[in-house]
Amino acid sequence: xxxxxxxxxxxxxxxxxxxxxxxxxxxxxxxxxxxxxxxxxxxxxxxxxxxxxxxxxxxxxxxxxxxxxxxxxxxxxxxxxxxxxxxxxxxxxxxxxxxxxxxxxxxxxxxxxxxxxxxxxxxxx
Amino acid sequence: xxxxxxxxxxxxxxxxxxxxxxxxxxxxxxxxxxxxxxxxxxxxxxxxxxxxxxxxxxxxxxxxxxxxxxxxxxxxxxxxxxxxxxxxxxxxxxxxxxxxxxxxxxxxxxxxxxxxxxxxxxxxxxxxxxxxxxxxxxxxxxxxxxxxxxxxxxxxxxxxxxxxxxxxxxxxxxxxxxxxxxxxxxxxxxxxxxxxxxxxxxxxxxxxxxxxxxxxxxxxxxxxxxxxxxxxxxxxxxxxxxxxxxxxxxxxxxxxxxxxxxxxxxxxxxxxxxxxxxxxxxxxxxxxxxxxxxxxxxxxxxxxxxxxxxxxxxxxxxxxxxxxxxxxxxxxxxxxxxxxxxxxxxxxxxxxxxxxxxxxxxxxxxxxxxxxxxxxxxxxxxxxxxxxxxxxxxxxxxxxxxxxxxxxxxxxxxxxxxxxxxxxx
Numbered sequence: 178x179x180x181x182x183x184x185x186x187x188x189x190x191x192x193x194x195x196x197x198x199x200x201x202x203x204x205x206x207x208x209x210x211x212x213x214x215x216x217x218x219x220x221x222x223x224x225x226x227x228x229x230x231x232x233x234x235x236x237x238x239x240x241x242x243x244x245x246x247x248x249x250x251x252x253x254x255x256x257x258x259x260x261x262x263x264x265x266x267x268x269x270x271x272x273x274x275x276x277x278x279x280x281x282x283x284x285x286x287x288x289x290x291x292x293x294x295x296x297x298x299x300x301x302x
Numbered sequence: 303x304x305x306x307x308x309x310x311x312x313x314x315x316x317x318x319x320x321x322x323x324x325x326x327x328x329x330x331x332x333x334x335x336x337x338x339x340x341x342x343x344x345x346x347x348x349x350x351x352x353x354x355x356x357x358x359x360x361x362x363x364x365x366x367x368x369x370x371x372x373x374x375x376x377x378x379x380x381x382x383x384x385x386x387x388x389x390x391x392x393x394x395x396x397x398x399x400x401x402x403x404x405x406x407x408x409x410x411x412x413x414x415x416x417x418x419x420x421x422x423x424x425x426x427x428x429x430x431x432x433x434x435x436x437x438x439x440x441x442x443x444x445x446x447x448x449x450x451x452x453x454x455x456x457x458x459x460x461x462x463x464x465x466x467x468x469x470x471x472x473x474x475x476x477x478x479x480x481x482x483x484x485x486x487x488x489x490x491x492x493x494x495x496x497x498x499x500x501x502x503x504x505x506x507x508x509x510x511x512x513x514x515x516x517x518x519x520x521x522x523x524x525x526x527x528x529x530x531x532x533x534x535x536x537x538x539x540x541x542x543x544x545x546x547x548x549x550x551x552x553x554x555x556x557x558x559x560x561x562x563x564x565x566x567x568x569x570x571x572x573x574x575x576x577x578x579x580x581x582x583x584x585x586x587x588x589x590x591x592x593x594x595x596x597x598x599x600x601x602x603x604x605x606x607x608x609x610x611x612x613x614x615x616x617x618x619x620x621x622x623x624x625x626x627x628x629x630x631x632x633x634x635x636x637x638x639x640x641x642x643x644x645x646x647x648x649x650x651x652x653x654x655x656x657x658x659x660x661x662x663x664x665x666x667x668x669x670x671x672x673x674x675x676x677x678x679x680x681x682x683x684x685x686x687x688x689x690x691x692x693x694x695x696x697x698x699x700x701x702x703x704x705x706x707x708x709x710x711x712x713x714x715x716x717x718x719x720x721x722x723x724x725x726x727x
Binding site for chain 2: 188190191193194195197198201232259280281282283284285287
């Protein structure tokens with residue numbers, strides 16, 4: 178079965194590009210543009226990996242990450258964060274992000290990271 | 303007394319200029335010619351009384367002979383030495399100022415400039431790190447850039463891209479490039495916003511306002527207050543200083559309404575500079591009458607105000623009572639005792655370190671305010687009026703700020719002084 182990636186990104190064009198890229202690589206991609214919809218999707222259709230933007234309207238990326246980590250069902254879910262600034266990274270790391278991509282990232286980089294994360298055994302199995 | 307090392311030289315120069323013979327000058331001043339000779343060659347210490355008489359005979363200002371005119375410059379140089387941590391010859395500052403007044407002023411000016419630049423760098427640094435507009439603009443740019451990069455890479459690297467997808471990505475690319483342009487323009491506009499160097503904190507706003515008030519001799523007539531003085535405020539360089547000045551004037555107008563000039567003068571003649579008696583007479587707060595007293599030039603009163611944190615929010619110096627230009631003041635000031643005991647007047651004679659022939663009487667008073675009513679925080683404000691004093695009786699020893707205070711033994715000292723201790727040698 179195809180790996181399922183949940184993409185949480187408010188920039189429609191970035192979301193479209195990433196979605197295209199991952200779908201073409203054989204993954205199934207769900208997309209949410211903001212936090213509440215994302216958390217709902219997360220419960221309804223459990224992903225194997227979350228790609229999470231840092232700067233979002235409404236709930237921030239960090240708040241979503243904390244919510245993911247607070248829920249026992251998704252505590253071990255691998256999360257990749259898309260960040261713009263260096264100092265955001267430190268906070269995301271503390272909040273429990275597994276990997277980081279700094280904007281503007283290259284397609285090859287993000288694809289390689291996603292493949293690597295999906296190929297890995299789950300966090301704290 | 304803190305006579306300049308070159309007081310004698312100055313006296314001699316002045317006498318020769320007037321063409322007076324030593325013996326004649328001495329006779330008029332009621333001292334012997336040989337004593338005057340020793341004084342003129344800086345070999346005898348002079349009592350304040352003799353200085354007074356000599357100054358009168360020679361028609362010069364006593365203050366110019368002692369420490370009056372250059373006191374501020376000497377203070378500035380002392381503070382500069384304190385900040386620099388260099389091993390400057392602190393005991394010879396007066397000598398330096400006397401011999402090389404131009405160089406001394408240059409040094410003080412360079413120190414002021416250096417501090418101003420430090421502040422500007424801090425302000426710019428703050429702006430780069432915390433400015434929400436800047437970080438918003440950069441985020442916008444990086445987002446568009448990420449979209450452009452990802453989209454362009456798909457178009458370039460996907461060999462068999464379906465025409466529908468290709469058209470879609472081309473459209474996205476176009477959109478994002480437009481956003482990129484708008485974002486870049488916003489950023490350039492922001493960085494180009496033409497904020498002058500003053501806006502970036504070269505001069506501390508409080509100092510700017512104090513300079514302005516000093517230029518007005520700390521006094522604003524009620525008619526001027528009513529007028530608003532917008533043109534003078536407009537000349538202040540930074541918007542922060544303009545806003546401080548407007549706040550100052552607003553309060554001064556309220557003070558003037560509570561205690562009008564003419565009635566105040568009459569009451570002052572009647573009661574003397576007693577802020578509590580005056581406040582009683584006008585049914586207002588002593589803080590109001592203290593501020594009014596500080597605006598009467600003939601009283602030569604200094605005034606400091608501080609908030610609950612002890613930070614000085616207003617500084618009008620009095621002759622011989624130096625106020626710190628930056629940082630915290632002397633913890634022994636009755637101002638701070640009053641801050642801890644609101645609504646209780648403190649009336650004290652004080653002696654500033656390094657001012658052995660001058661003393662002051664200070665009156666301190668503090669009040670609490672609740673600008674947001676019972677639900678809001680309690681704020682405190684304290685004021686200390688500094689009056690010249692020639693009375694007798696015990697005095698409280700105080701200083702300016704520890705770093706530049708010569709007091710040898712002080713229970714309140716929080717850091718060592720750079721000055722040689724007083725009362726030794």
